[in-house]
Amino acid sequence: MKRWILVLLAAMMTMLQTGAFAESDDEIRNYTRYTDYTPQAVEPVGLIPGEDHRILVVWFSRVGNTMFDPDVDVVSSATLNRGEGGELVGNAQMIAGWIAEETKADVFQIQTAYTYPSDYYQTVQVGEGQDIDFVDLTLATHLEDVSGYDTVWLVAPIWHYTVCTPLRAFLEETDLSGKTVYVVTTHCGSRFADSVEKIQLMQPNATVIRDVTVSGYNPGGAENEVREFVQSTMK
Numbered sequence: 316m317k318r319w320i321l322v323l324l325a326a327m328m329t330m331l332q333t334g335a336f337a338e339s340d341d342e343i344r345n346y347t348r349y350t351d352y353t354p355q356a357v358e359p360v361g362l363i364p365g366e367d368h369r370i371l372v373v374w375f376s377r378v379g380n381t382m383f384d385p386d387v388d389v390v391s392s393a394t395l396n397r398g399e400g401g402e403l404v405g406n407a408q409m410i411a412g413w414i415a416e417e418t419k420a421d422v423f424q425i426q427t428a429y430t431y432p433s434d435y436y437q438t439v440q441v442g443e444g445q446d447i448d449f450v451d452l453t454l455a456t457h458l459e460d461v462s463g464y465d466t467v468w469l470v471a472p473i474w475h476y477t478v479c480t481p482l483r484a485f486l487e488e489t490d491l492s493g494k495t496v497y498v499v500t501t502h503c504g505s506r507f508a509d510s511v512e513k514i515q516l517m518q519p520n521a522t523v524i525r526d527v528t529v530s531g532y533n534p535g536g537a538e539n540e541v542r543e544f545v546q547s548t549m550k
């Protein structure tokens with residue numbers, strides 16, 4: 316038998332013994348136990364450096380964590396927009412883009428290990444189930460070192476009347492002690508819900524500030540308000 320086949324077999328045996336396959340199956344069940352679909356592994360983007368490395372913009376959207384059907388309906392989903400090139404843009408993603416333009420900050424996109432469903436209502440089932448079960452979600456990307464940042468903007472949708480599970484996962488593995496943390500939410504009625512209080516509880520040594528909240532039905536209408544708030548924090 317060729318040596319490379321032996322090496323491959325040995326690697327597979329090790330994975331079986333260490334439970335690496337079982338772990339990814341368990342992680343996939345964190346999505347599929349709530350609705351029937353096939354999650355895909357997410358392609359990680361990682362940190363995008365800006366010009367000011369003391370400020371970090373962190374965002375989470377369905378976009379970047381979903382394999383959308385090509386004919387997805389951006390109008391009735393209330394969470395999707397089209398960019399200038401026709402690409403899909405999430406609400407939190409759009410807001411984070413304005414903040415990044417104003418601050419020139421580094422930008423980090425929270426990404427989950429596996430994709431959410433293309434269908435909005437199935438995603439609601441998964442997102443709400445993960446919150447109710449307090450699922451310990453694995454992320455696809457991690458920030459190794461946040462010590463250089465003094466200001467962090469957190470931009471994310473409200474899910475199930477609270478902090479969405481991917482943002483909770485990020486806050487569980489990232490220590491923002493000593494930093495000023497601006498919370499920006501997007502929603503379809505719940506505004507901030509309990510997110511500011513929850514983030515402060517999770518990050519007791521950070522100064523957590525309630526910033527602006529943007530309706531998912533008309534995110535573009537909040538652009539000036541968001542940009543003006545960001546500018547006011549930099550005076």
Ligand SMILES: Cc1cc2nc3c(=O)[nH]c(=O)nc-3n(C[C@H](O)[C@H](O)[C@H](O)COP(=O)(O)O)c2cc1C
Binds near residue numbers: 405476501
């Ligand atoms: C899983 C899930 C749960 C949601 N739960 C709520 C909620 O409890 N309250 C609310 O106002 N909006 C809720 N929404 C709506 C989103 O907060 C809103 O559409 C947001 O603008 C989406 O931002 P995004 O495009 O960046 O993902 C939910 C959406 C999803 C997908």
